[in-house]
Amino acid sequence: MLDCRQASQLISKSLDRRLSWRERLEIRFHLFICKYCKRFSQQLTTMCTAINRMSQSIEHNQDIQLPSETKNRIANAIESTVD
Amino acid sequence: MSNNMHDWLNQHGDFLYRFALARLRDPHLAEDVVQETFLAAIKSPSFSGDSAPRTWLTGILKHKIIDMMRKNVREIAASDLMSEQDANMDEFFDDAGRWIEKPMDWDMPENALEQKQFLGVLQNCMDKLPAKLSALFMMRDVHETDNEEICKELNITKTNAWVMLYRARMGIRKCLEINWLGA
Numbered sequence: 001m002l003d004c005r006q007a008s009q010l011i012s013k014s015l016d017r018r019l020s021w022r023e024r025l026e027i028r029f030h031l032f033i034c035k036y037c038k039r040f041s042q043q044l045t046t047m048c049t050a051i052n053r054m055s056q057s058i059e060h061n062q063d064i065q066l067p068s069e070t071k072n073r074i075a076n077a078i079e080s081t082v083d
Numbered sequence: 084m085s086n087n088m089h090d091w092l093n094q095h096g097d098f099l100y101r102f103a104l105a106r107l108r109d110p111h112l113a114e115d116v117v118q119e120t121f122l123a124a125i126k127s128p129s130f131s132g133d134s135a136p137r138t139w140l141t142g143i144l145k146h147k148i149i150d151m152m153r154k155n156v157r158e159i160a161a162s163d164l165m166s167e168q169d170a171n172m173d174e175f176f177d178d179a180g181r182w183i184e185k186p187m188d189w190d191m192p193e194n195a196l197e198q199k200q201f202l203g204v205l206q207n208c209m210d211k212l213p214a215k216l217s218a219l220f221m222m223r224d225v226h227e228t229d230n231e232e233i234c235k236e237l238n239i240t241k242t243n244a245w246v247m248l249y250r251a252r253m254g255i256r257k258c259l260e261i262n263w264l265g266a
Contacts, residue, residue, distance in 0.1 A: 003180025005173075012249040016223065039186040043256055046191060047205070054202055058105040066100040070114045071092060074121055078088050081125050 002030045007037045011044060088125050095137050099144050106148050108209070108221065116147040123147070155218040175253060187260055201263060208258035212251055219244065220251040 002010070007030045010023055019027065031038045058064060099120060103113035120143045127143070177183055212220060223244075 003176075004182050005176040005180040008175075008253070009245075009249055012252055013245055015252075016245060016248060036182050036185045039188060040256070043186060043189060043259075044252055046189070047252070047255060047259070050202060050205055051209075054206070055105040057202075058108075059101050061101065062097075064097070064101050064104065066096045066114065066117060067110075070118070071096055074092055074096070074118045075089060077118060078092070078121055078125055081122055 002026050004030075004034060004037055007031070007034065008040055011037070011041045015044065015048065088121060091124075091136050091140065092121060095140055098137065099140060102141060102144060103148055106221075107151065108206070112151055116144060116151055119147045120144045152218065152222045156222060173250075173253070175257070186256075187264055189264065204259060204263040205255070208255045208262065211258060212254060216247055216251040216254070219247050220255075223248055 007027060010019065010027050013019065014023075014027070031041060096117065099117050100113055103116045104110060107113050107116070120140060123143050124140060175183060209217065209220070
């Protein structure tokens with residue numbers, strides 16, 4: 001029987017690798033009886049989804065631009081590389 | 084080539100910067116990799132004109148971003164690596180392995196993930212991670228680098244990696260409960 005510490009560790013591991021069938025069974029059973037770990041598991045999924053959405057919204061936000069000082073710095077660096 | 088490069092900087096600089104910022108989440112690092120990308124591009128003979136310049140530059144940028152992440156994670160001193168024991172020594176569970184503070188019902192509204200407030204708190208929580216955890220977390224959860232590859236690249240064991248990722252996720256989750264739900 002897993003306790004909540006062990007369950008939370010396995011849930012985190014499940015984001016990184018495929019669990020063994022035994023581990024999956026243990027987790028499924030634990031989540032069936034423990035609403036707190038079930039919440040925990042959903043929260044980790046929410047965090048992952050949110051982090052991905054954030055990346056996408058940064059990537060598509062036309063208001064975010066390369067600062068003009070940096071643009072000038074890069075332009076100068078290009079010049080001096082060519083010379 | 085130099086004229087070309089200046090045009091490309093104007094046409095694609097912002098796009099490349101956003102691409103880098105989405106993955107590195109640090110404006111200074113993002114500016115640096117964009118600069119490195121243009122400097123690498125100008126020295127590279129490999130642009131054939133077959134692919135669109137933007138696609139070609141993005142390919143170079145991706146490598147530069149991964150290099151940057153590697154460098155950040157490599158700076159984790161060996162003494163900061165975590166062992167199996169560290170996973171069990173925490174402030175989250177009692178001796179019997181029960182939650183000390185039980186995860187709360189987040190009761191996410193449908194559009195919570197679009198809410199600026201939630202995303203803002205999440206970013207703050209990620210920023211608060213200790214550097215050693217943050218570097219690995221960015222590589223894995225933001226950049227979705229394969230775990231095996233991370234371990235190989237960084238010369239850390241799988242145990243180090245999972246314990247560090249676990250602690251990073253536990254820390255961010257707790258931080259969200261405190262700062263977003265106001266627990």
